[in-house]
Amino acid sequence: NAGVTQTPKFQVLKTGQSMTLQCAQDMNHNSMYWYRQDPGMGLRLIYYSASEGTTDKGEVPNGYNVSRLNKREFSLRLESAAPSQTSVYFCASVGQNYEQYFGPGTRLTVT
Amino acid sequence: GDSVTQMEGPVTLSEEAFLTINCTYTATGYPSLFWYVQYPGEGLQLLLKATKADDKGSNKGFEATYRKETTSFHLEKGSVQVSDSAVYFCALSEGYGNKLVFGAGTILRVKS
Numbered sequence: 001n002a003g004v005t006q007t008p009k010f011q012v013l014k015t016g017q018s019m020t021l022q023c024a025q026d027m028n029h030n031s032m033y034w035y036r037q038d039p040g041m042g043l044r045l046i047y048y049s050a051s052e053g054t055t056d057k058g059e060v061p062n063g064y065n066v067s068r069l070n071k072r073e074f075s076l077r078l079e080s081a082a083p084s085q086t087s088v089y090f091c092a093s094v095g096q097n098y099e100q101y102f103g104p105g106t107r108l109t110v111t
Numbered sequence: 112g113d114s115v116t117q118m119e120g121p122v123t124l125s126e127e128a129f130l131t132i133n134c135t136y137t138a139t140g141y142p143s144l145f146w147y148v149q150y151p152g153e154g155l156q157l158l159l160k161a162t163k164a165d166d167k168g169s170n171k172g173f174e175a176t177y178r179k180e181t182t183s184f185h186l187e188k189g190s191v192q193v194s195d196s197a198v199y200f201c202a203l204s205e206g207y208g209n210k211l212v213f214g215a216g217t218i219l220r221v222k223s
Contacts (some may be wrong), residue, residue: 100157
């Protein structure tokens with residue numbers, strides 16, 4: 001089992017560019033999450049998907065969109081990147097006791 | 112709303128010292144409680160969990176007991192190693208939407 005995988009690992013964007021962060025899990029979990037992690041602020045929830053075909057906003061959704069493509073995949077899209085979106089992005093999927101399994105992260109810099 | 116409060120770091124210890132990282136929570140129901148660890152440059156890994164009052168979670172020498180009366184879930188290890196240097200996050204989930212609420216994290220540095 002690969003667990004939770006994320007691509008790319010690193011990305012540099014210019015302000016206004018767009019990109020999609022990919023996430024996939026092979027644990028047959030229903031729920032998947034996107035977080036961002038910034039120094040001194042812990043993890044903040046951007047969007048989540050409780051099941052295939054559903055998505056909901058988290059704590060900091062502005063500037064992002066998501067797609068739950070199927071049960072395995074949950075992507076995060078930045079339509080027009082801003083320097084404030086420089087961060088480390090983590091995807092997670094949720095086990096049956098609500099424990100979350102995290103991917104290795106995508107380190108995004110917006111200049 | 113739900114919240115998790117952890118002791119501020121960094122916590123600096125010598126190898127083989129005893130570790131305690133305090134965690135208290137506020138929740139409306141009966142949450143599951145978790146400790147996650149993040150090594151430099153990596154994602155978060157589940158360290159241990161407890162799903163009901165008086166449960167003790169344990170893994171890799173770390174332990175934490177779910178104390179409902181004090182709303183606490185303190186992380187302990189009897190003898191830390193340099194390889195334990197990382198950031199430790201306490202978290203809870205009430206189950207609704209399976210959302211996790213994280214503490215701010217505590218940096219642990221272990222010196223040889």
